[in-house]
Amino acid sequence: MTTEPALLLDGVEYAFEGRAMRFDLDVAAGEWLAVIGPSGAGKSTLIDLVAGFLRPGKGRILIAGADVTRRSPAERPLSVVFQEHNLFAHLDAFRNVALGIAPDLKLDAAGKAAVSKALDSVGLAGFENRRPAEMSGGERQRVALARAFLRERPLLLLDEPFAALGPALRREMMELLGTLRSRAGRSPLTVLMVTHHPEDARGRTNRTAFVEDGRIAALGNTEEILSAASGPVAQYLGL
Ligand SMILES: Nc1ncnc2c1ncn2[C@@H]1O[C@H](COP(=O)(O)OP(=O)(O)OP(=O)(O)O)[C@@H](O)[C@H]1O
Ligand SMILES: [Mg+2]
Numbered sequence: 001m002t003t004e005p006a007l008l009l010d011g012v013e014y015a016f017e018g019r020a021m022r023f024d025l026d027v028a029a030g031e032w033l034a035v036i037g038p039s040g041a042g043k044s045t046l047i048d049l050v051a052g053f054l055r056p057g058k059g060r061i062l063i064a065g066a067d068v069t070r071r072s073p074a075e076r077p078l079s080v081v082f083q084e085h086n087l088f089a090h091l092d093a094f095r096n097v098a099l100g101i102a103p104d105l106k107l108d109a110a111g112k113a114a115v116s117k118a119l120d121s122v123g124l125a126g127f128e129n130r131r132p133a134e135m136s137g138g139e140r141q142r143v144a145l146a147r148a149f150l151r152e153r154p155l156l157l158l159d160e161p162f163a164a165l166g167p168a169l170r171r172e173m174m175e176l177l178g179t180l181r182s183r184a185g186r187s188p189l190t191v192l193m194v195t196h197h198p199e200d201a202r203g204r205t206n207r208t209a210f211v212e213d214g215r216i217a218a219l220g221n222t223e224e225i226l227s228a229a230s231g232p233v234a235q236y237l238g239l
Helices: 043-051 093-098 109-121 137-151 167-182 222-226 232-237
Strands: 007-016 019-027 032-036 058-063 078-081 155-159 190-194 207-212 215-221
Touching (some): 007 043, 019 215, 032 043, 043 078, 043 190, 078 137, 093 137, 109 137, 167 190, 215 222, 222 232
Parallel strands (some): 032 190, 032 207, 078 155
Antiparallel strands (some): 207 215
């Protein structure tokens, strides 16, 4: 049993155009953390720093105890799903998922079966030959989730993955995410999820981080954070 945090940001600073952001955060293994906050607060910057798309000016980023601060995005043990453009337009659903485990798309029988199983797990059995343009936004995000979970990286980053979907479908996708995350017989996958919808976090995520002005201004149990009667979170939520 490891007590190492799944993710640790230790004095991570990122500056541009005279504006500075600073993030300190630790996420426990198996935890589902929601990240909320106003537009422009730095939520995507936080995700991009962890993913390695941005390099911090100062500080360290550790994943399961390993310092990844200087590693490229591909060398980090994580998967990322964005709001859109997660898929390659010229590849069908099967190949888009297969890329998660075989960048050269060369798969043996077991690999092919794993890809089909991953599509099945997101409700897309039979969609193998569809290209992104032939699928709905929700279906495309299912493909992106199938690929992310097939990769079995220990950390999953989600930046407003369902923001472009309607309320009922968004709820359905959140349920699916919860199911995929729970992984029978193993501890749940550690997830960092940016959302603008507090109801995505409520009743599902363990903790919520409120990002404001380039820092984590509040962090704690989701229900407590979201029910604050006053202060910056209450103001943001319009309570
Ligand atoms: N590399 C960069 N160069 C200049 N400005 C940047 C850079 N990265 C981010 N910003 C600015 O930093 C601020 C935070 O951006 P970020 O995308 O992290 O916000 P966000 O919290 O994800 O907002 P939203 O909810 O709208 O997605 C914004 O004002 C953005 O314009
Ligand atoms: Mg953003």
